């Protein structure tokens with residue numbers, strides 16, 4: 001259960017180009033459900049998801065994760081939460097270039113102190129589950145958009161998080177790939193994960209797996 | 223460092239990451255290794271020479287008394303020896319007869335000396351191994367030296383000095399006093415300079431002062447000054463050393479600047495990604511530590527080993543052309559290794575540590591930023 | 600595939616470090632083994648009353664560095680290019696520069 005109260009995010013505070021991307025967001029996200037955040041480009045979806053995912057701090061307001069207030073936690077705790085609780089699939093995938101797909105997946109587990117063979121086995125299993133096991137040794141920059149996204153999903157899953165966040169996951173995919181993506185997330189939901197997806201793609205928001213849709217516009221929830 | 227798998231996992235990642243630009247990093251290691259090699263070679267070589275001098279020259283005469291006339295060293299009348307002998311604390315005064323001989327045939331300078339008691343007698347000569355080499359002469363051969371008038375004086379080589387003493391004797395020629403005076407047409411009653419031995423080292427400066435008082439126009443050179451001269455040889459103040467060190471420091475500064483001037487956008491993005499997927503600031507720092515350490519530690523170790531092999535197994539072959547200079551004669555010596563752990567640690571702290579720090583520091587700020595900020599930037 | 604690269608690196612580093620230690624050990628051993636050589640040279644210096652190492656033999660003021668006087672060319676240090684390289688490798692004797700004493 002994630003709760004947000006009066007969350008705002010102001011960029012370039014105090015400067016002429018000051019911009020409030022989020023203005024007083026209050027919402028709660030149900031566990032084990034799929035929540036979609038729908039809104040046009042620039043409405044503040046990414047800003048909201050990165051606050052929920054502990055990647056950035058709100059300018060004001062508070063966030064609770066399972067009843068625990070996380071906005072005031074020191075950076076070190078946030079990192080731990082980020083690693084154990086959240087898996088993040090970025091809109092731009094953000095794979096590291098020049099290294100293989102499997103290493104991109106594995107690197108999320110390196111700081112856990114687990115042994116490499118264990119991490120590797122799990123990463124291969126996940127890639128297999130996503131149907132791109134044979135791409136494991138390909139350099140990440142040679143992957144197609146769909147493959148790159150699956151590697152990004154695999155990386156988000158490698159630490160077995162409770163909550164999976166995907167930022168506009170279908171923005172770079174054609175219809176067929178978008179539908180395949182929804183199937184994958186269907187399975188992940190069935191595995192018992194909380195899923196948060198931002199999108200303005202009808203394939204996502206209208207799909208059967210989404211439990212609730214919240215609409216955001218100009219940094220305010222409708 | 224290796225309590226868990228975390229360190230090795232991160233090392234593994236760092237190595238993959240470094241191998242992405244293997245050309246660049248290989249070049250870096252090569253340059254860095256060459257730098258350490260050069261510095262360490264100089265350090266080993268100079269260290270050995272200085273150590274050798276400090277031990278061997280401890281047996282030099284305690285005082286050498288020269289006579290100066292109009293800024294030139296002049297022959298010392300034997301009368302001076304009698305004066306010096308009477309000074310309290312002076313144990314013994316030994317006249318030294320020595321000088322330089324230029325050999326037109328080999329175009330090189332030799333040092334001719336008369337030992338205290340030359341057992342081989344007139345007509346015989348003992349030569350240093352370096353001379354034997356340039357003349358391709360051996361024991362039993364005859365050699366001629368020319369007097370100022372151009373008359374040849376023929377000697378039988380009675381002995382070639384041990385090659386292991388070349389560092390002090392390479393260019394020495396030992397002859398009898400009679401031959402020496404005849405060859406150089408040197409008047410009786412005069413010597414080149416005087417060597418004084420002293421009862422108590424503490425009285426050296428008093429004796430030196432008395433010498434200048436009683437024998438104006440003379441200059442005493444103390445053994446301590448001889449030792450200090452060789453302490454300063456090849457030291458960091460010497461011109462070539464400055465140039466060398468300067469160049470290395472300059473090169474290093476370029477590396478450092480390249481590093482410290484900030485991370486590339488790509489590097490910042492990568493740090494942001496790593497933070498976003500759950501790496502802690504300390505994990506990033508550890509990665510950057512490995513990045514610096516992998517390059518600087520391998521370069522340091524390789525440079526040191528190569529330098530050691532160079533100096534002590536090839537006798538510093540790369541330095542020969544530099545050291546030899548204009549001279550035809552150059553001693554061939556196998557340097558006695560002088561392992562000075564202090565200098566090795568100094569070199570370590572001057573190379574590995576700063577490089578590693580310089581790799582870590584610019585990433586520090588980036589590593590402490592919120593990951594989404596890093597990625598957007 | 601375990602820590603392939605990390606292992607290669609660590610092993611290579613360990614090998615290099617061992618080599619360096621062996622070098623230093625070699626140095627120590629040689630220092631002891633060849634101590635008599637050094638003693639012989641010391642004896643020679645004493646017997647012949649030598650004052651200098653035969654390092655630079657290109658000119659008299661470089662051959663007998665410690666006896667260089669105030670008027671010898673060798674004091675043009677450190678830019679004494681006419682006596683390069685000896686002039687750049689060895690400074691004038693400290694007792695002539697007045698830096699010490």
Ligand SMILES: Nc1ncnc2c1ncn2[C@@H]1O[C@H](COP(=O)(O)OP(=O)(O)O)[C@@H](O)[C@H]1O
Pocket residue numbers: 011012019020021039040041042043044045046047048595598
């Ligand atoms: N780091 C930033 N600095 C300044 N403005 C930003 C920054 N990040 C986002 N914005 C602005 O905030 C608004 C919301 O951005 P974002 O959350 O990315 O929207 P969405 O993901 O819905 O497209 C946009 O107008 C964007 O320009």
Ligand SMILES: [Mg+2]
Pocket residue numbers: 045046047091167168
């Ligand atoms: Mg967005």
